[in-house]
Amino acid sequence: MTDSSPVRIYPDTNILVSYSLGDSDENFGLAEKLFEEVQSNKYKMVVSNFTLMETLHALRTIVTRMKYQELDNSPSQGDLIQVANSKPFEETVYKESMKAFSTIIDKITRDTHHFSFEPDGLTYPNETFAAGLQLLLATKGSFRVYRSRCQKCNSYIKCSSCGVDSEIVFKEANAPDLVHLLISERLGCKVFFTMDKYFANIPIKDGRVKIEVLAK
Numbered sequence: 001m002t003d004s005s006p007v008r009i010y011p012d013t014n015i016l017v018s019y020s021l022g023d024s025d026e027n028f029g030l031a032e033k034l035f036e037e038v039q040s041n042k043y044k045m046v047v048s049n050f051t052l053m054e055t056l057h058a059l060r061t062i063v064t065r066m067k068y069q070e071l072d073n074s075p076s077q078g079d080l081i082q083v084a085n086s087k088p089f090e091e092t093v094y095k096e097s098m099k100a101f102s103t104i105i106d107k108i109t110r111d112t113h114h115f116s117f118e119p120d121g122l123t124y125p126n127e128t129f130a131a132g133l134q135l136l137l138a139t140k141g142s143f144r145v146y147r148s149r150c151q152k153c154n155s156y157i158k159c160s161s162c163g164v165d166s167e168i169v170f171k172e173a174n175a176p177d178l179v180h181l182l183i184s185e186r187l188g189c190k191v192f193f194t195m196d197k198y199f200a201n202i203p204i205k206d207g208r209v210k211i212e213v214l215a216k
Contacts, residue, residue, distance in 0.1 A: 006044040006114075010184030012177075012194035013054040015214070016047070020059060020100040027195055030214045034193060035107075038114050046187045047108060048118040050179065055104065059097040067092060069152050124186060132178040138203050141172025173198045185209050 011034070019031035038045045067089065068080075075083070083089050108115040147156050147166045158165040173181075177196065184192045191210045192199075199211050 006038075006041050007191060008187070008189045009038070009043045009045055009191045009193055010180070010187060010189040010209070011045055011047065011051065012180055012192065012196060012199075013051050013058060014195045015193055016051060016055045016104050017058045017062070018195070020055065020103045021062070022100075022103075027214075027216075030195060030216065034214065039111070041114065043114075043191075045108075045115045046118070046184075046189055047104070047115065048180070048183050048187065050176075050183055052104070052117075054176065056097070056101050059100050060093060063093050063097040063100070065151065067096075071152075073153075118183075118187060122186070124183065128182045128186060129179070132175065132182050135178050135181070135202060136173075136175065139172055139178075139201055141170055141198070141201065144169050144171050171198055173202050178202070181209065181211070 014027070015031045015034060018025045018027040019035060022028055025031075034043075035045075037043055071080075071083065108117060145166050145168055148158070148164075149155065150157050156165060173196065177194075177199065181192055181199075181202070185208060189209055191212055193212050193214060195214050197213055197215065200213055202211065204211060
């Protein structure tokens with residue numbers, strides 16, 4: 001007799017963020033498809049407190065950038081300081097980010113058959129983080145060159161001082177990424193879903209959680 005129970009999976013923060021933002025996020029379709037597969041009983045999604053913490057922080061950062069980009073063009077530094085220190089701006093950022101975050105909380109709370117939070121009282125031994133260090137030591141990153149962009153209109157820009165318009169960046173799965181991976185194992189998950197392509201560079205041994213990178 002075969003076990004027909006759905007496979008326990010762990011979603012990376014980027015999946016929850018994309019789903020929370022809905023159609024306004026370019027990767028919403030990928031996140032929505034995974035959620036549909038969970039609700040069709042193919043998977044059981046387990047969400048950790050660490051993921052929720054990162055999701056809320058990411059949403060606040062994203063909403064802040066969106067509100068900044070919606071401001072009239074050519075604001076002075078003084079204008080921006082006045083906006084940033086205003087109560088309406090603060091309330092808008094917190095309200096809209098919490099609204100998006102509640103999308104995930106409501107989903108998990110209302111459908112405990114297909115979704116679940118991390119169990120109360122669960123502890124993580126020091127070996128979990130020691131294993132993360134070993135993974136990071138064995139993970140090979142890569143170097144990329146990116147052109148500098150304006151954070152408001154996304155146009156390419158050049159430094160007014162040195163004239164440089166690009167920078168070299170080191171890219172790899174970082175410490176928080178590896179903590180997510182190890183937490184997923186602690187929670188008994190079989191598959192770790194992410195949209196971060198750099199997870200493909202992590203050397204995973206047999207018996208460890210399987211990594212699935214969602215891509216268009």
